[in-house]
Amino acid sequence: MPEASPASTQELERTALDSLAAAKSESEIEEWRIEYLGRRGVLSTRLRSIGTLPPEARREAGADLNRLKNRLGNAFDEAAQHISESKLDFAPADAIDITLPGRRSNLGGLHPSEMMMREILDVFNDMGFQTVEGPIVELEKYNFDMLNVPADHPARDLQDTLWIDRNSDERVLLRTQTSPMQIRTMEKQEPPVRIVSPGLCFRHEATDATHEWQFHQIEGLAVDEGVTMSDLKGTLYEFARRIFGTQRKIRFRCDYFPFVEPGVDVSVDWDGRWVEIMGAGMVHPKVLEGVGYDPAKYTGFAFGMGPERIAMLRYNIEDIRHFFSNDLRFLSQF
Amino acid sequence: MKVPLSWLRGYVDINIDVDELAHRLTMAGNEVDSIERFRHIDNVVVGEVLNVAPHPNADRLTLVHVDDGEGVHEVVCGAPNVAKGQKIAYASIGAELFDAYSEEPGKTRRLRRSKIRGVESSGMVCSEKELGIGENHDGILVLPENAAIGTPIGDVIGDAVLDIELTPNRPDCLGVVGVARDVAALTGETLRMPSLDYPTTGPNVDTLATVTVADGDLSPRYVGAVIRRVQVGPSPRWLQERLQAIGERPINNVVDATNFVMFELGQPLHAFDYDKVTDHHVIVRRAVEGEVLTTLDGVDRKLDSESLLIADPDGGIGLAGIMGGENSEITESTVNIFLESANFNPQNNRRTAGLLGMRSEATLRFEKGLRAGLAEVGIKRCLRIIQEVAGGEIAPGLIDEWPGKGSEQEYVDLTNDHIVRVMGVEYPVQQIETTLKSLGFEIEPLPDGGPDGWRVTIPYWRPDIAIPEDLVEELARIIGYDDLPATGVAGRVPRWEPGATHVFRRRVVDALTAYGMRQTFTYAAVSDELEDKAPPPARRSSFDGVSEGVKLENPVSGHHATLRRSLRAPTLESAARNTRTWRGPVALFETGLVFASDTNPNALLPQQNEQLTGVLTGPRGDSLWDRGDNDFDFYDAKGAIEQVLESLGIGARFIPLEDTTYAQGKAAEVVTADRKGTPIGTVGIVDTAVWERFEAESPGAVMFELDMEALREIVGDKTRADSYTAYPRYPGSQRDLALVADSGVRVGDALQICQQNRLVKSASVFDLYEGGGVDEGQKSIGIRVMYQSDTRTLTSNQVARAEEQIVRRLEHELGVSLRS
Known part of the structure; x- marks a missing residue:
């Protein structure tokens, strides 16, 4: 309800500021706020009553009141801050300095490669893939021959190998991939097989921002009756959703890896571009035969990915060499 | 493999833009690494001929109106083939074109208003020659009808080279025709196979030359032909340009022709000077151990008995499928040619080429295993x-020695069920067949x-097709994977196998990260x-024979030549490096495999055991306002282990440990508390001299090691507690002992004496002091002792008696007395 003879805004401001200055406690200034700035306060009431003014005066009056509302609001904020600060001054003599840093133990942490690997392995573990590990120094037959890469096969050029200096018929190497664990696992057990295998791998490569001669890899393998390429797509799609976000899509493109047929390269959509994150495919019948599985009965899929590459994508890391530099300026960020 | 679009267009029509083409090839397995666009011509675009009118002053000339998308231009044209509705290459004023009338090849001139x-001509309608893409200047170049008006001419006439990163299973795409075949399948166009016809003259080839394949296992097929009276000289421009466009140097017309066919069809060929082949008799045989052949490049190659040689009765004339011999090379004076198109054993070819370090373009193809049928098509x-x-006269017939005939797989049977079994989805029969x-x-x-x-016949160009899965991939890569459904793995969940190493590792790693x-x-x-800076311990619990390191045959560098025998040096180095750049605490650990040759000579692999090493150096925490700036010491490392x-x-x-990496008297071996005392680790202050070798900026470091193999064996699948024990329900009584001891007395011994008393629940050190007042x-x-019984509330007398016993033992065994 409009007052019969409304005080001018100047008058109102003076009254309000005087009573604010008189408020000494939090509860008092809160009462003041409700009286003047509250939903049913003086200013709101005045603003609502503007409709009763002649149309030509309304705009001016409204602007006037709104400016006053802003000024009073600022005055309230200042007063409230002043009161909370003055509480410190009036603190009891045995008060503690709550601003001194707390006493903490050092923050340790996982290496980002391990962090990434755990996250990836967890995804597959949840889907029934068990984690298995194997040797880093590996027999040639597990790393190549039994994966359908015989000696003098051009596919050996795809992976430059670090060989162990050794006098024996059976050649030994630093594994170039985690795929030997496919063979080691299948040799040991009958289907169904569902494993993921993380670990270090090595290639004879010149090192630069995107190439390291040592890196981690995670291998995946599922073999049973009725395992299909569509299952591979579904499994990796689920992986992409969990690691890269629920909106992510994946894409297959034809690629060649000797131990799978068909073979694909898997990309994930990343800020509008497709980024290749792994190789995959249906286990080659020769590989199944080699471990004594009947390829007429069983099918399987396999995939392999580099956790460092995925971490680089995810954390915007520009140089793969950071991962083995062990510099705390890098490690401490994770 | 470099594939010029202009060359590709010879075999297939391309009506999509280059980027789309590259994308489709990439998705289908032929990854286009880069597209090199070259010979882009400014100011030349696709135009449409709106009408053709006679020139008022010349019968041979016409006035042509051309729409180039920006406007209509009147151009004077002399070409007889110009016609209304054609898409043509329109050059506007300022375009730099090849001069069709110049004697000098490659000369250009700038188009001016004239x-x-x-009649003023505003621009020009171009011929092939003027655009530099061919020799034809009899008329204008007519572009495909669907070329879009205004498109830069470079995008239409194929001025681009695709650099395709081929996978090792597709040697067919090491020929432009192979790529064209994929393009045809991916775009719905039809492949145009190049012509294989030629006229022949004179006596049959049988009467001119003989071929003996002595080692058919390494040369399953050998096809030969003879051409007489050729004119050896430079190749015509088109052939030179084809080779130059893919980075090959033209040599002479005969050699260029063999190279051209290799890049066109993927079949390597070799031309011999017929008259330099003794008796015109070619013998394909293994070399004699130590036999020497001088190859085309002038290098003497010493061969072993597994190298395949092309020879005549006098000796070698070529290294099969790798490089020809100098003695039978085609020269300016060559008149007659013996042409070879063979099929060589891929493994043997790759082996010999690798041994001699001669990875030629021929080897690149032969090593992938070509089909014998390609040799005939190629020749x-x-x-x-x-x-x-x-020029020249081709003798009728081919010499065809084919010892491997009938040994190649001819077909693959594919069933729809098999496709479904692999893909999990059914394609329509029509789509499969098409x-x-x-x-x-x-x-x-x-x-x-x-x-x-x-029943699918394996064509002569696809050596990679052998099993139904290969055909399934062909279908999938052409149809595309985008519409493939995404389903989850159904069926049985595999049985869980115990003993996973990573589960145990997680426990240890998590305890250490929690420790900071x-x-x-x-x-x-x-x-x-590096390893010598902090040598591995002499004795290890989980393996012996540490002294032998495992060496790499071909390390990436001298810094990484031997597999690590311990994590000591690497971890100390990481820590030391951080002291130079990091002001806070440096507390690092690594768990990983260490390696040693197995002492068992029958072991195939070296020993690979997991170890854990931690190093702590520098300030114990970020400046603490009440605890001062203390550096890490022995007890931090010991605390980590504990x-x-x-x-x-x-x-x-x-127990005390002697180890050269640790300072004397400041290190311990960690063994299990049980009677066996299994070694499980070490801990100590790093010897000052050792630490200095790592050039650290902190005064010292402490280190610890854990034998992960030994620990894992002890822990097994057990969790921390074997089972729950009810906590005591009777109150305990806490008493402090203030003791004085000789400096040499070990606190642990005193603590143990306290703990051994049967009424003592726990004992801990709460104070340790040396100096003023002592x-x-x-x-x-100061030792705080908790007395407590599980069965009753202890009386003060009982506690006092127990304390007395402890004090007596302390005095008697360690000479420690109560402080007066």
Whole structure:
């Protein structure tokens, strides 16, 4: 309800500021706020009553009141801050300095490669893939021959190998991939097989921002009756959703890896571009035969990915060499 | 493999833009690494001829109105083939074109505004020659009808080279025709096979030359032909340009023709000077151990008995499938040619080439295993080209030695069920058949008349097709994977297998990160120099024979030549490096494999055991306002170990250790608390001299090691507690002992005495002091003892008696007395 003879805004401001200055406690200034700035306060009431003014005066009056509302609001904020600060001054003599840093133990942490690997392995573990590990120094037959890469096969050029200096018929190497664990696992057990295998791998490569001669890899393998390429797509799609976000899509493109047929390269959509994150495919019948599985009965899929590459994508890391530099300026960020 | 679009267009029409083409090839497995656009011509675009009118002042000329998308231009044209509605290459004023009338090849001139017989021509309609893409200047170049008006001419006439990163299974795409076949299948166009026909003259080839294949296992097929009276000289421009566009140097017309066919069809060929082959008799045989051949490049090659040689009765004339011999090379004076198109054993070819370090373009193809049928197609094509560019008379017939005949797989049977089994999705039969045919596969129904199945003939260009899965991939890569459904793995969940190493590792790693340490990963191979800075311990519990390091045959560098025998040096190095750049605490650990040659000579692999090493150096925490700036010391490293072991539920004892990496008298071996005392680790202050070798900026460091193999064996699948024990329900009584002892007395011994009393629940050290108030050579120790029984409330007398017993033992065994 409009007052019969409304005080001018100047008058109102003076009254309000005087009573604010008189408020000494939090509860008092809160009462003041409700009286003047509250939903049913003086200013709101005045603003609502503007409709009763002649149309030509309304705009001016409204602007006037709104400016006053802003000024009073600022005055309230200042007063409230002043009161909370003055509480410190009036603190009891045995008060503690709550601003001194707390006493903490050092923050340790996982290496980002391990962090990434755990996250990836967890995804597959949840889907029934068990984690298995194997040797880093590996027999040639597990790393190549039994994966359908015989000696003098051009596919050996795809992976430059670090060989162990050794006098024996059976050649030994630093594994170039985690795929030997496919063979080691299948040799040991009958289907169904569902494993993921993380670990270090090595290639004879010149090192630069995107190439390291040592890196981690995670291998995946599922073999049973009725395992299909569509299952591979579904499994990796689920992986992409969990690691890269629920909106992510994946894409297959034809690629060649000797131990799978068909073979694909898997990309994930990343800020509008497709980024290749792994190789995959249906286990080659020769590989199944080699471990004594009947390829007429069983099918399987396999995939392999580099956790460092995925971490680089995810954390915007520009140089793969950071991962083995062990510099705390890098490690401490994770 | 470089594939110029202009060359590709010879075999297939391309009506999509270059980027789209590259994308489709990439998705289908032929990854286009880069597109090199070259010879882009400014100011030349696609135009449409709106109408053609006679030139007022010249009968041979016409006035042509051209729409280039920006406007209509009147151009004077002299070409007889210009017609209304054509898409043509329109050059506007300022374009730099090849001068069609110049004697000098490659000369260009800038197009200027000019009047031709009194009519101003605003631009020009171009011929092939003027654009530099061919020799034709008889008329204008007519572009495909669907070329879009205004498109830069470079995008239409194929001024681009695709650099395709081929996978090793596709040697067919090491020929432009192979790529064209994929393009045809991917775009729905039809492949145009190049012609293999040629006229022949004179006596039959049988009467001119003989071929003996002595080692048929290494040369399953050998096809030969003879051309007489050729004119050896430079190749015509088109052939030179084809080779130059893919980075090959033209040599002479005959050699260029063989190279051209290799890049066109993927079949390597070699031309010999017929008259330099003794008796015109070619013998394909293994070399004699030590036999020497001088190859085309002038190098003497010493061969072993597994190298395949092309020879005549006098000796070698070529290294089979790798490089020709100098003695039979085609020269300016060559008149007659013996042409070879063979099929060599891929493994042997790759082996010999690798041994001699000669990875030629021929080897690149032979090592992938070509089909014998390609040799015949290749030689026919090559004869035609040689005749076209160097003239000559081709002798009728081919010499065809084919010891491997019948040994190649001829077909693959594919069933629809098999496709579904692999892909998990059914393609319509029509789509399957169309796709296979589009790739050039000949298909027929299965002989047993099964419903959804095909007998697919393996074509001569696809050595990679051997099993149904190979054909499934052909379907999938052409149809595309985008519409493939995404389903989950159904069926049985595999049985869980115990003993996973990673589960145990997680427990240890998590305990250490909780202790405030950071995990690191160093390189698995190190230099001896680095390892010598902090040598591995002499004795290890989980393996013996540490002294032998495992060496790499071909390390990436001297810094990474030997597999690490311990994590000591690498971890100390990481820590030391951080002291130079990091002001806070440096507390690092790594868990990883260490390696040693197995002492068992029958072991195939070296020993690979997991170890854990931690190093702490620098300030213990970020400047603490009430605790001062203390550096890490022995007890931080020991605390780390104790915390890990406690989390695993393992009790440990610490016994003095002599080890050169640690300072004397400041290190301990960690063994299990049980009577066996299994060694599980070490801990100590790093010897000052050792630490200095790492050039750290902190005064010292402490280190610890855990034998992960030994620990894992002890822990097994157990969790920290074997089982729950009811906590005591009767109150305990806490008493402090203030003791004085000689400085040399070990606090642990005193603590143990307290703990051994049967009424003592726990005992801990709460104070340790040396200095003012305590006599020289003595220290004061405060031990807090908790007395408690599980069965009753202890009386003060009982507690007092127990304390008395403890004090007596302390005095008697250690000479420690109560402080007065």
